[in-house]
Amino acid sequence: MRTILLGTSAALIMSASNVMADIELKIATDSGTADAPSGLAIAKWAERIEEGSNGEIDVKVFYQDELGGQLEVFDLFVAGEVDLMLSWPSTSYDKRIGVVNTPFMVSSWEEANEAFHYEGWASTIMNEVFSGIGLKYLGAWPEGFAGVATKGKYATNMKDAGDIKVRVQPFFPIPNTMQAMGYQTEALEWGEVFTSIQTGVVNGDSGNVIYWDYEYFGELLDYFVHTRHDFVTGNILANEESFDGLSDEHQKLIIETSNMMMDERFANAKTEDEANIARAVAGGMEYIEPSTEEVAAMKEAVRSTVWPLMEEQIGADIMAKIRAQAN
Numbered sequence: 001m002r003t004i005l006l007g008t009s010a011a012l013i014m015s016a017s018n019v020m021a022d023i024e025l026k027i028a029t030d031s032g033t034a035d036a037p038s039g040l041a042i043a044k045w046a047e048r049i050e051e052g053s054n055g056e057i058d059v060k061v062f063y064q065d066e067l068g069g070q071l072e073v074f075d076l077f078v079a080g081e082v083d084l085m086l087s088w089p090s091t092s093y094d095k096r097i098g099v100v101n102t103p104f105m106v107s108s109w110e111e112a113n114e115a116f117h118y119e120g121w122a123s124t125i126m127n128e129v130f131s132g133i134g135l136k137y138l139g140a141w142p143e144g145f146a147g148v149a150t151k152g153k154y155a156t157n158m159k160d161a162g163d164i165k166v167r168v169q170p171f172f173p174i175p176n177t178m179q180a181m182g183y184q185t186e187a188l189e190w191g192e193v194f195t196s197i198q199t200g201v202v203n204g205d206s207g208n209v210i211y212w213d214y215e216y217f218g219e220l221l222d223y224f225v226h227t228r229h230d231f232v233t234g235n236i237l238a239n240e241e242s243f244d245g246l247s248d249e250h251q252k253l254i255i256e257t258s259n260m261m262m263d264e265r266f267a268n269a270k271t272e273d274e275a276n277i278a279r280a281v282a283g284g285m286e287y288i289e290p291s292t293e294e295v296a297a298m299k300e301a302v303r304s305t306v307w308p309l310m311e312e313q314i315g316a317d318i319m320a321k322i323r324a325q326a327n
Contacts, residue, residue: 023250025049025242028062028077029086030070031190031234037211037272038234039063041141041261042086048257053250069189078133083242084254086141086234091172095313096129098172103180103229103306104299105326109270112231116140117266118259121325125318126235134240138255139262141234144273147226148183149213149285150204151197154223156290158182158301166206167193172313173306177229178206180305181298193217208232209273210287214280224280225288229298236261 027046032038046059067073067082074090076082091097105122106112115122118139127137148154148166155161161182168175170187178185186202196202197220205213209232210224236258243251281287290298311319 023053023057023246024060025057025083026060026062026081027084027086028067028073028082029064029234030073031088032064032086034063036064036215037143038086038141041265045084045086045257045261048260049253052253052257057250057253065191069191071189077237077239078135080239080241083239085237085239087237088169088234089171089237093133094129095172096132096315096318098310099125099129099314099318099322100233100235101171101174101177101230102310102322103173103177103302105322106231107228107327111327112142112233113266115325116142116233117262121321125321129314129318130235130237131240136238136240136243138236138238138258141236141262141265142269143211143232143234144209144269145226145228146207146209146230146232147213147224147228148178148204148206149208149210149217149221149224151221151223152203154225154286154288155182156225156288157294158298164203165201166204167196167202168206173310174207174230176306176309177302180302181227181229182301194220197221209276210280210285211273211276214276214283214285218280218283218285221285223286223288224277225290227290227298228295229302 027042029038029042043061046061049057049059067076071090071092073082074087077085078093089097106115114120123137123140130137150164153164155164158181165184165186166178167188168178168185175185175187183206188196193205194217197204197217204221205217207230213221213224238254243254277287307319
């Protein structure tokens with residue numbers, strides 16, 4: 001009888017172990033194929049989670065467009081069908097998410113690191129905003145400062161920009177920012193951009209670091225004007241319900257591995273962006289930096305036009321924090 005009981009106990013232990021090993025998490029990114037920097041980052045994140053859990057967590061990784069378009073995959077994420085995400089999120093759930101696209105909020109890598117790293121002032125704001133739609137903000141995944149990539153013609157000032165139509169992401173306040181800088185705009189999903197440039201619907205793309213414009217549209221585009229109007233950063237996020245359903249140990253693992261992901265990105269992003277500029281130039285794209293005076297004029301126009309709109313959309317309290325910190 002004792003042997004039978006011991007055997008039963010062993011079976012129960014094995015069964016419990018199997019249940020623990022059956023935790024499945026889904027990680028996705030809405031921007032980046034498997035070999036893009038963002039795709040490589042989430043693959044490494046998944047690997048670290050699996051290894052750190054000693055096989056107790058199985059992580060499925062989904063890249064750009066594998067679960068749908070940018071808006072669709074964010075819908076799945078908010079609904080809990082995706083557990084973890086490296087996202088450039090939609091403002092459709094909460095206009096306050098537009099804070100991630102605040103133009104001319106930081107002006108240097110040093111300012112960006114201070115704002116977005118760990119308990120930085122911008123990170124504190126982000127966590128407050130994302131929590132409102134059931135998401136936990138784990139950190140920033142910086143790409144660099146945005147520019148405007150065009151075909152046939154370019155502008156370094158607001159007057160010349162009036163003759164150029166650029167694609168903008170359909171997220172507040174991105175269209176407003178580019179309009180304040182003098183450009184005509186067309187809101188397009190990422191999958192529509194190549195054909196739209198090719199057929200002349202738009203003259204180029206805006207709001208990205210040079211990697212995306214050269215990698216995906218390099219054969220079409222001639223110029224990249226580094227306006228630096230926006231610090232482009234992905235957001236490392238967790239669905240709060242999914243996260244809260246994990247054990248304390250596994251929650252700690254998610255946070256530790258996301259911190260590693262953020263640390264590595266902050267350490268390497270500036271160098272990577274500079275390498276991508278050099279690669280684009282070597283490939284025939286002309287890289288142009290507006291003068292200090294031209295950037296100052298754009299900055300003044302955007303802040304005076306767009307920041308009041310943001311105050312209406314995301315709240316005076318949040319914008320007061322940004323105004324207090326921004327140079």
